[in-house]
Amino acid sequence: MSSVAVSRLPVDEERDLPPTSIADAVASIARKDLAPLAADIDSGAIYPADLLRRLGNAGAWGSHVPNNGVADLGCAIQSISALGEVCGATAFMAWCQNTLVWYVANSDNPALVGRFADDVSTGRILGGTGLSNPMKSLFGIEKLKLKGRKVDGGYVVRGALPWVSNLGSDHFFGTIFEIEDRPGEIVMFLADCSDPAITLQPCKPFLAMDGTGTYSVQFRDVFVSNEPTDFRKMLSDLEAETMALARDPFNADDGYWRRVLALRLNLGEASVAAAHTAMLHCGARGYLKSHRVQRRLREAYFVAIVTPATKQLRKMLEDA
Ligand SMILES: Cc1cc2nc3c(=O)[nH]c(=O)nc-3n(C[C@H](O)[C@H](O)[C@H](O)COP(=O)(O)OP(=O)(O)OC[C@H]3O[C@@H](n4cnc5c(N)ncnc54)[C@H](O)[C@@H]3O)c2cc1C
Numbered sequence: 001m002s003s004v005a006v007s008r009l010p011v012d013e014e015r016d017l018p019p020t021s022i023a024d025a026v027a028s029i030a031r032k033d034l035a036p037l038a039a040d041i042d043s044g045a046i047y048p049a050d051l052l053r054r055l056g057n058a059g060a061w062g063s064h065v066p067n068n069g070v071a072d073l074g075c076a077i078q079s080i081s082a083l084g085e086v087c088g089a090t091a092f093m094a095w096c097q098n099t100l101v102w103y104v105a106n107s108d109n110p111a112l113v114g115r116f117a118d119d120v121s122t123g124r125i126l127g128g129t130g131l132s133n134p135m136k137s138l139f140g141i142e143k144l145k146l147k148g149r150k151v152d153g154g155y156v157v158r159g160a161l162p163w164v165s166n167l168g169s170d171h172f173f174g175t176i177f178e179i180e181d182r183p184g185e186i187v188m189f190l191a192d193c194s195d196p197a198i199t200l201q202p203c204k205p206f207l208a209m210d211g212t213g214t215y216s217v218q219f220r221d222v223f224v225s226n227e228p229t230d231f232r233k234m235l236s237d238l239e240a241e242t243m244a245l246a247r248d249p250f251n252a253d254d255g256y257w258r259r260v261l262a263l264r265l266n267l268g269e270a271s272v273a274a275a276h277t278a279m280l281h282c283g284a285r286g287y288l289k290s291h292r293v294q295r296r297l298r299e300a301y302f303v304a305i306v307t308p309a310t311k312q313l314r315k316m317l318e319d320a
Contacts, residue, residue, distance in 0.1 A: 023078035025058040030086040038087040044210025049126060049168060052093060055079075056123015060094065064101040065121045071105065089212050096128030096166035096173075096212075103129070103174035103190070112190065115230045116172070128166035130175030130191070130217065146177035146219060148187060154225040155179070155187065156283060163203060165214040170194050173217075177224075189224045197222040197281050221283030231274045238267055258320045265313040268304035275300035 033051055040046045055061070063075035076098050084091030097120075104116045119125040137144045148155035157177045164173055171193045179185040193200060200215040241263050248256065275297040279286045286293040304310050 022059040022063065022075055023082055026055060026060050026079040027082035027085075029055060029058060030083050030090075034083065034086045034090055038090075041087055041089050041211030042208060044205060047168065047211050047213040048090060048093075049213075051090070052097060052126055052166075053123045055083075055094070056097075056121075061097050061101050061123050062121045064098050065105050065117065071102075089209050092209065093128075093166045093212050097123070097126060099129040099131075100125075100127045100166075100172065100174060100190075103188070109227075111227050111230075115228065115233070116190065120172070125170075125172055126166060126168065127172040127190075127193075128164060128174075130161045130164040130173050132163070133161055134176040134186070144176065144178040144186070146175065147180050148177040148224065149180045151223075151280070153227075153280075154223060156280075157189075157219045157222045157224055160216060160218045162216050163214055164217050165209070165212045167193055167200055167213045167215050167217070169200070171213070187224070190228075191217070191219070191222070193217075195222055195281060197283065197285075221281075221285070223277070223281040223283075225277070231270075231277070234270050234274075238263065238270060242267075254320065258317065261313055261317045261320060264308065265310065265317065268310050268313070271300035271303040272297075 029051070033054065034048070037046060037048055037051065041048055060076075060079045063072040063079070065071060076094075080091050080094045080098070083094050101120045104113060104120050107113050116125065120127070133142065133145045136142045144159075145161055146157055146159035148157045155177070159177070161175065164175075167173060172190045173193070174188060174190055176186050176188045179187065191198060197220050199218040199220070201218060203214055203216060206214070241259070245256070245260055245263060275293070278293045279297050282291065282293050285291055288294070308316060
């Protein structure tokens with residue numbers, strides 16, 4: 001891999017100096033923390049998720065986010081180069097992570113940007129890109145491997161991508177499907193590897209790049225929503241409000257009472273919405289009598305109908 005100079009000083013002198021730029025900080029992490037891991041990454045013994053997150057803390061993934069309209073791609077190139085001086089596989093994972101940040105930063109879906117921009121640019125969420133197949137398809141080399149069927153509120157996607165890197169069970173990656181019955185019409189989306197309808201299949205050993213978290217990815221009726229609802233955020237907000245109200249159960253204030261009613265109403269509605277989405281995610285499998293998602297949907301209905309039920313809560317809130 002050819003390199004771009006990151007620092008003008010000889011290695012021995014650099015060691016004692018604090019980093020002055022993001023690329024310097026990345027170079028320092030590469031020398032101190034990545035170098036001892038490089039052989040294990042090469043052999044596939046480890047996928048360096050912790051190191052990638054530490055690089056995120058140092059700002060390595062933030063330079064693809066436009067600052068006053070302009071992204072600092074030079075910084076990303078220098079950082080990837082610094083990693084590549086020590087470990088080519090990690091330089092490739094850095095590129096993968098940067099593509100994910102770039103897709104989010106350039107999305108015209110404000111809900112997606114709001115949910116993911118900070119998490120991917122700081123490395124709290126790791127991931128990459130599944131655009132090899134779409135790129136080949138755009139140039140007529142192969143057909144698009146993912147197909148999406150339009151359903152209420154989004155699409156149901158099927159197919160498989162043979163290799164996608166920098167993945168793990170809680171990672172995301174950007175890719176493209178073609179809308180069924182509308183050849184040439186495509187949709188770009190972020191795939192959530194924790195989705196039960198997505199399977200990561202380990203690849204056979206490669207000549208190199210084995211520690212890069214590269215998997216064959218199967219999509220079995222994955223629901224892709226037109227507006228991805230952030231249920232994790234919704235849950236943590238509702239939990240925080242629950243714990244705040246639980247600290248003061250005898251509070252007779254009207255405002256406190258209204259907060260209790262609103263929380264109880266929101267919890268019922270959120271339970272049904274989350275279970276409904278899980279049901280659509282699983283497609284026909286979720287419709288099996290033995291499947292847990294249809295049980296969760298029935299349980300969620302109970303939250304919404306048990307007294308005080310949704311209708312009564314709305315009336316109580318109006319009267320309060
Ligand atoms: C370790 C590893 C990690 C990977 N990570 C990712 C990833 O993160 N994301 C991702 O999307 N993909 C990833 N890939 C896939 C990679 O980008 C290539 O698409 C793949 O290696 C090509 O393999 P193939 O056997 O399908 O190639 P082929 O389809 O046989 O193509 C071989 C080469 O010839 C070119 N080619 C094929 N047909 C033609 C034609 N008619 N005219 C001109 N050129 C042609 C192709 O572009 C390619 O360069 C990864 C692959 C590996 C091995």
